[in-house]
Amino acid sequence: MTQDGEQEAAPPWDAARVNLTSNELAPGVFAVMPDDVFEKDHVATTAGFVIGERSVLVVESMLNGDLASQLIGLVRQVTSKPIRFLVNTSYHGDHAYGNYLFPDSTVVIQHPATKRYMEESFEDDRRFMISLMGKGKGIERVQARAADITVPDMISVDLGSRIVEVRHFGFAQTPWLLEGRHKETMTTLARVRDFLPEDATIIPGHGRPMRPADIEFPLRYLRELDSAVRTAIAEGRSIEATLEAVAMAHYGEYSLFDWAHNSVNVPAAFRHLQEPGGGVA
């Protein structure tokens, strides 16, 4: 999978076959997950919504208009209150391309970097997403819609007798699909784990619900990756020799592991750790 617009591999999930279901975690607080979330380890985006006395806040808008409509339909099954706020946790298309389906009166909330990216790079991103997810999956019809409000740190929104805090903990991404910032991701994941009470339910961007303690697993992977790539660099290994030395096959049960680890994470960590200030002298 590359950024050059060529489709090389099967998509991680088929956008035309996603069936979203909602699950009430607490009164008026819903997780929205694909119905195969407990069967597979690479599934469509998760979302959620919170209902207050006056209005509704939705988290994520999904990859395309069809999935955004499914999500809005799930909200409408339980309330007719207006969707006043929509939060995108990422600039990735599968989290934010459905924004255009929400009413004009909905206030879109993003991190400033997400807004900037959507405004500056949307067409490049759309080409990349079509190459990743396939043609004819509704991505061609998406209209870019960036934030009305940006949140560098934290904002509280009042839905009527219910306050929702939208917090930015730092840069992070599901560790299997790094963008080459593994050290920042480690810091952010640890911050999230330490911030939440032990019995909190985490709905990740993809996959089944977690507890804060479950964050230890991706953190351990990232720590091992960091230390193994550092060692390889210190031993003067080339990128090819580093890939061989840092196989970390004990994580290999995840079906996209080979690709994520060897094509993305090791090369990205190798480059990053050799940059000035990257950690290896």
Ligand SMILES: [Zn+2]
């Ligand atoms: Zn995603």
